[in-house]
Amino acid sequence: MNSPNLNSKLPATELGVLLRRWRDTRGRSQIDLSLDTGVSQRHISFIESGRSVPSRQTLMDLAQALDVPLRERNGLLLAAGYAPLYAEGAWNAQEMDSVTRALERILRQHEPFPAIVMDRYWNVLLTNDAAPRFFNCFIDMAARKGPRNMLHLMFDPHGMRPFIANWEAVAKSLIQRVYRESVGRVIDDKTQELLSTLLAYPDVQSEWKNPQALGAMPAATVLPFIPLSFTKGSQTLSYFSMVSTVGTPQTIAAQELRIECLFPADEQTEKQHKRLLDDVAHGDDGR
Numbered sequence: 001m002n003s004p005n006l007n008s009k010l011p012a013t014e015l016g017v018l019l020r021r022w023r024d025t026r027g028r029s030q031i032d033l034s035l036d037t038g039v040s041q042r043h044i045s046f047i048e049s050g051r052s053v054p055s056r057q058t059l060m061d062l063a064q065a066l067d068v069p070l071r072e073r074n075g076l077l078l079a080a081g082y083a084p085l086y087a088e089g090a091w092n093a094q095e096m097d098s099v100t101r102a103l104e105r106i107l108r109q110h111e112p113f114p115a116i117v118m119d120r121y122w123n124v125l126l127t128n129d130a131a132p133r134f135f136n137c138f139i140d141m142a143a144r145k146g147p148r149n150m151l152h153l154m155f156d157p158h159g160m161r162p163f164i165a166n167w168e169a170v171a172k173s174l175i176q177r178v179y180r181e182s183v184g185r186v187i188d189d190k191t192q193e194l195l196s197t198l199l200a201y202p203d204v205q206s207e208w209k210n211p212q213a214l215g216a217m218p219a220a221t222v223l224p225f226i227p228l229s230f231t232k233g234s235q236t237l238s239y240f241s242m243v244s245t246v247g248t249p250q251t252i253a254a255q256e257l258r259i260e261c262l263f264p265a266d267e268q269t270e271k272q273h274k275r276l277l278d279d280v281a282h283g284d285d286g287r
Contacts, residue, residue, distance in 0.1 A: 015079040016048035022066045023048075025186060036065040056082050067185075071252045091125055091253040099246060099254050100126075110261050112277055113239075116150070120182070120256040121194055124148045130277065134262075137232065137276050138163045150260075151178070151194065155201045165229035165236055168203075173226065175208050181243065181258065227265065237272050238265040 023033060030048075034041040039058055046052035047062075054062070059080055063073045074084035089095055107115045107128035114131035116124050124147065135141050135153070138160060144153070153159045154174060164170050175195065182191055199206055226241040239262045249255035264270035 015053065015076065016050045018076060018079050019044075019062065020048045022063075022068055022072075026066050028066065033062065033065060037061045053080055056080075060085070069186075069252075070249065070255050074252070087251045087253075089251065089253060091119065091257060093253065095251060096253055099251075099257075103257070103259065106259060106261075112274060113264065114262040116260050118150060118258045118260065120258070121190055122149050122151045122178075122258075124150060125257070133277050134273075135160065137279075138230065149194075151198055155198050155204065157202060160230070163230050163232070165231050170228060171204065172208050177226070228262070232272075232276065235272055237269045237276075239263060239269065240265050 023030070028036075030041045030044045033039070033044055037058075039054075039062065043052060043054070043058075044062070047054050056077070059076055059082070060073065063076055068076065070086040071088070074086055074088065077084055087093075087095055092100060103117050103126060107117070107126060110130070111128055112130045114134045115128045116131050117126040118124055132141055139158075141148075144159070151174060154164065155161060155171060161167055175198065178191065178195060179185075179187065182188070187195070198204060199208070226243070227238070228241055229236050229238045231237075242261050242263065244259040244261070246254045246257055264273055
């Protein structure tokens with residue numbers, strides 16, 4: 001079943017339709033939602049049928065129980081005739097100064113290993129110094145057009161793909177991550193467009209986008225971290241990736257940020273990594 005378009009700004013008379021879509025997406029009955037929020041099942045039914053408009057607080061209680069992302073909560077408020085509650089400014093807007101400073105500190109503290117900040121569509125917003133230095137050991141990052149997108153970097157045959165050990169398994173895992181880490185666990189139109197462009201790369205199978213097939217992947221591939229290995233000449237460097245989000249976000253931009261840090265998986269990789277970056281610093285990347 002196709003995912004609903006949850007970003008549309010619907011008129012107030014369509015509030016019930018939008019709320020019903022979120023409830024169906026979460027697999028919650030009206031009774032379930034009533035028990036979670038203390039809002040009567042009858043009132044929820046009236047909202048969905050268009051016979052009643054909830055108060056602002058009631059609507060936000062329902063949205064909280066359904067784990068509706070902040071951007072889409074604004075859509076619910078607009079549909080009900082209320083003003084949006086959450087700021088929709090850019091990630092580097094003034095109200096994000098404190099968050100941005102914290103992110104920059106996290107990136108610096110992760111040196112000499114790569115760390116990046118991405119938006120909900122895997123576009124790179126910030127990096128530490130180590131990230132471009134690392135990827136430049138394999139390809140010329142300056143030759144890639146912006147905005148730089150981590151998924152395209154991994155899938156592109158002219159990007160990092162030739163240097164990723166067991167690329168097919170990694171690619172399947174990355175597509176699984178898109179579904180798992182999508183904001184609100186819902187694939188919106190832009191995420192669907194991103195998936196379509198990834199599936200258009202050579203040797204990418206269309207069935208990889210099937211969430212049921214991804215769910216049937218071996219349990220060993222479903223880990224609390226993401227293993228990733230790169231080949232450099234005769235060497236294989238093994239890493240694992242940890243993804244973090246901003247806790248208790250108060251703005252849409254903050255909720256949609258992802259911080260990804262790459263760690264060496266063993267002592268040998270840690271030593272090889274430092275030598276690799278030292279070679280780049282001295283003008284010898286071995287490419």
